[in-house]
Amino acid sequence: MDLLWVLIVGGLIGWLSGNLIGRDVPGGVIGNIVAGFIGSWLGTELLGPRGPVIGGFHIIPAIVGSIIALLLFFALARGGAFRRR
Secondary structure (H helix, E strand, O other), X not given: OHHHHHHHHHHHHHHHHHHHHOOOOOOHHHHHHHHHHHHHHHHHHHHOOOOXXXXXXXXXXXXXXXXHHHHHHXXXXXXXXXXXX
């Protein structure tokens, strides 16, 4: 049950971050979960463990980190780093 809760919260964090920057996260639900996990790690490293914890995620740093990770991803994708030739 804990794993399911972590996946749901990670997916919601990724979905919320994508909506805040106005872009769809590539990969659908899996992409949202991955963005939430990466964002949680990045945000906690940058801001420290602050704010409320839901499902093992510090919500504020996770959302900030997820936004940063998505902005970096979209900047690299637009620059051609992920395009097929």
